[in-house]
Amino acid sequence: MHEYSIVQALIDRVQKEADAHGAEAVNGIRVRIGELSGVEIDLLRSAYDLFSEKSVCEGAELEIVPVPARWTCRGCGAQIRAGEILCCSVCSQPASLAEGDEIILERIEMEVA
Amino acid sequence: MCETCGCGDPELMPVEVHESLLSENDRAAGHNREHFAGQEVLAVNLMGSPGSGKTAVLEATAAALDGSGRLSALSGDLATDHDADRLQKAGIPSLSITTGSACHLDAQLVHRALHDLEWKESDLLFIENVGNLVCPAIYDLGQAVNVVALAVTEGEDKPLKYPVMFRKADLVLITKVDLLPHLPQVDMKAIEDALSHTMPESAFIPVSAVTGEGIDRWLEWLEELRRHHGE
Ligand SMILES: Nc1nc2c(ncn2[C@@H]2O[C@H](COP(=O)(O)OP(=O)(O)OP(=O)(O)O)[C@@H](O)[C@H]2O)c(=O)[nH]1
Ligand SMILES: [Mg+2]
Ligand SMILES: [Zn+2]
Ligand SMILES: [Zn+2]
Ligand SMILES: [Zn+2]
Numbered sequence: 079m080h081e082y083s084i085v086q087a088l089i090d091r092v093q094k095e096a097d098a099h100g101a102e103a104v105n106g107i108r109v110r111i112g113e114l115s116g117v118e119i120d121l122l123r124s125a126y127d128l129f130s131e132k133s134v135c136e137g138a139e140l141e142i143v144p145v146p147a148r149w150t151c152r153g154c155g156a157q158i159r160a161g162e163i164l165c166c167s168v169c170s171q172p173a174s175l176a177e178g179d180e181i182i183l184e185r186i187e188m189e190v191a
Numbered sequence: 192m193c194e195t196c197g198c199g200d201p202e203l204m205p206v207e208v209h210e211s212l213l214s215e216n217d218r219a220a221g222h223n224r225e226h227f228a229g230q231e232v233l234a235v236n237l238m239g240s241p242g243s244g245k246t247a248v249l250e251a252t253a254a255a256l257d258g259s260g261r262l263s264a265l266s267g268d269l270a271t272d273h274d275a276d277r278l279q280k281a282g283i284p285s286l287s288i289t290t291g292s293a294c295h296l297d298a299q300l301v302h303r304a305l306h307d308l309e310w311k312e313s314d315l316l317f318i319e320n321v322g323n324l325v326c327p328a329i330y331d332l333g334q335a336v337n338v339v340a341l342a343v344t345e346g347e348d349k350p351l352k353y354p355v356m357f358r359k360a361d362l363v364l365i366t367k368v369d370l371l372p373h374l375p376q377v378d379m380k381a382i383e384d385a386l387s388h389t390m391p392e393s394a395f396i397p398v399s400a401v402t403g404e405g406i407d408r409w410l411e412w413l414e415e416l417r418r419h420h421g422e
Pocket of ligand 5: 222226302
């Protein structure tokens, strides 16, 4: 359950930003989670519900933006669809993951006096 | 707050961060990588399911090298020191990293362990990760390569079910191939096909720690890597 350590990192990061901006409260948080990041969105949410209590994030809404995996050819840039062999059928170059492995804290909405 | 003009009301402020939540681990991994480069040690992160044969492959590796390669190992284990003890017996200076409830090694755990292991004189440092097909793939340790042990008994569809792990693999060791004669239903072609759908540069070596089959190819792969890395 590495989702717990990820939520811990999230809360620490939010605390740092809240301190830096002198926030009185945190209203919302947005994260982007890639399909191939290895993070289960359901587990992340339950870990958040548990750990945000009595933290700077208490009561703050967690918005999770799921990012589907997108593979492209390193040679010609062609899209390689999910379920295909991860190698370009045109130039035989291996595919590279353009998007879909991120675990990113995007933005925090806070209240400042 | 003041009801007529709203003065003193808290103001909503969006703060853009756009930072990976793994950035602390990634920084520590980068630091480990510098240590490894400084000593010209090639670090191999060996991952795979519980019981897939990770320790056995390392034992077979030591036996095949028969003292001709300088090895060391860190072994991630939830609760015991068994694997480090086995590797030590096989002639590999080893240290166990007990993770307790954590399902994976992280870069800080590895960094701490580097202080207590004689690794600097070795050519290869194997980091046997916790047996788990999900979590270890997420955490960079500073390794040069990721190797995944996948036993023929695990089911041909494992790469498709655990794409996060196999996507990160530079090499898959298909282990326990000595069992194939007893497993007529296991289809090696199906395993290879599943790998080509999850690994962009599908590379695998069938091995057996029992018969030693394929261990020579595995050693060649490591040797080739070391040549490349030294350049
Ligand atoms: N037949 C056969 N059995 C093997 C082979 N390699 C390992 N085994 C057996 O598989 C079991 C697990 O092997 P280990 O080397 O402990 O596997 P591991 O991946 O290190 O296990 P954990 O570290 O506990 O996750 C043991 O009973 C081994 O004897 C092999 O090549 N052939
Ligand atoms: Mg083991
Ligand atoms: Zn985990
Ligand atoms: Zn192409
Ligand atoms: Zn250091």
